Structure formats: structure tokens, C-alpha cells
Amino acid sequence: MEIERKYLVLTLPSDLDQYEHFEIEQAYLCTSPTVRIRRMGDTYILTVKERLRRDDTSAIHNREEEFALSANSFQKLLSKCDSGRVGKTRYRIDLQKQMGDEAYAGLVAELDIFHGRHNGLKLVEVEFPDTESADSFVPPAWFGEDVSSDPCYRNSFLASMS
Numbered sequence: 645m646e647i648e649r650k651y652l653v654l655t656l657p658s659d660l661d662q663y664e665h666f667e668i669e670q671a672y673l674c675t676s677p678t679v680r681i682r683r684m685g686d687t688y689i690l691t692v693k694e695r696l697r698r699d700d701t702s703a704i705h706n707r708e709e710e711f712a713l714s715a716n717s718f719q720k721l722l723s724k725c726d727s728g729r730v731g732k733t734r735y736r737i738d739l740q741k742q743m744g745d746e747a748y749a750g751l752v753a754e755l756d757i758f759h760g761r762h763n764g765l766k767l768v769e770v771e772f773p774d775t776e777s778a779d780s781f782v783p784p785a786w787f788g789e790d791v792s793s794d795p796c797y798r799n800s801f802l803a804s805m806s
Contacts, residue, residue: 645696646706646771647778650797652788653755653766657737660755665735668756671725675800681713681721684734688713690721702792703778727804731759739770743784753784762802767791 657663670682677694689710696705713721722729735755739748751770758765768787772778783790791797 646693646708647703647773647775648706648769648771649703649778649781649783649790649792650767650769651783651790651792652797653768653786654788655786656755656757656766657742657786660735663735663737665733668732668734669729670799670803671722671729672727672800672803673721673725675727675804678800680800681718681725683718686715688715688718702790703772703775704792705775727800728761730762730799730803732756733759739784747782748784751781753787758802761805765802767797 666684668682668684670680673679673681677692680691680693682689682691690713691708691710693706693708696707733756735753735757737753737755739751739753740746742748742753750773753768753770755766755768758767770781770783772781795801
């Protein structure tokens with residue numbers, strides 16, 4: 645199970661280039677459940693993601709399975725995607741290292757800066773080991789509004805707006 649929270653970004657960390665980052669292209673074959681294909685560099689993945697029942701929490705709970713694809717399979721499936729595509733640069737930021745605080749131990753912020761139609765949109769997600777950790781999370785000052793519950797910030801929705 646995947647437990648995560650998603651935020652808008654108030655300000656970008658000043659030292660972004662020091663963090664691991666890569667380009668992502670993704671498209672959707674289906675949105676209920678979500679069936680997504682993604683290219684990250686030379687890696688191709690098919691993901692099946694299903695939103696689970698929400699409890700009294702702001703965290704998103706998903707069941708997620710990933711399967712490796714070949715480049716050829718990715719291209720064939722890409723031609724079947726009716727909705728648009730999402731392009732973004734993803735930065736992986738170790739929050740404990742960045743914040744210098746043990747309270748963030750084991751947490752990684754995945755900062756996405758979108759390209760194309762959504763150029764300039766910045767979202768950051770953090771995945772948690774459990775709901776309690778997600779609910780007690782105090783976001784760093786550079787995080788903005790929590791949009792975990794807003795369907796307008798789901799990548800599948802953004803792709804449909806392309």
C-alpha cells in the first residue's frame with residue numbers, strides 16, 4: 645500500500661541541482677482504476693493504481709503494482725492512450741538531510757516541476773510508512789497548501805487537460 649500526501653510548492657529549494665533528478669513522461673490507459681505507463685530515462689513501467697477507502701486522514705491511500713516494460717511495449721501502449729501526456733522533472737530530496745532534523749528520518753520529498761501545458765506547476769509528494777506518520781507530518785516551510793484530497797492535482801486529471 646502507498647500512503648502519501650501531496651502539496652503545492654511555495655518556494656523551490658535553492659540548491660535543487662544537488663539532488664537526484666530525472667525526466668518523466670507518462671500517459672494513462674485508464675483512470676478507474678488508474679493504469680499508467682511511464683518513461684524515466686531508459687526505464688519503462690506500467691503501473692496499476694487503485695485508490696482505497698479514505699479514513700479520517702488527509703493522506704492518500706493507494707494499492708499500487710508496477711511492472712517493467714520494454715521500450716517497444718511502452719511505445720505501443722503510448723499509441724493507445726486517449727488522454728494527453730504529462731511531462732515533468734522529478735527531484736528526490738532526502739528531507740532529513742535537507743532539514744537537518746531527525747523528525748524527517750526516512751522521508752523523501754518527490755518534487756515535480758511540470759512541462760508543456762502545465763509548465764511551471766510544482767507539486768511535492770511525500771510517501772509515509774503508515775497513516776499515523778502521514779497525519780503527524782509537519783511539512784517544511786517550502787511546502788505550500790496540502791492538495792492531497794483535490795482531484796485537480798492528480799496526474800491522471802492533469803493528463804486529461806493536455
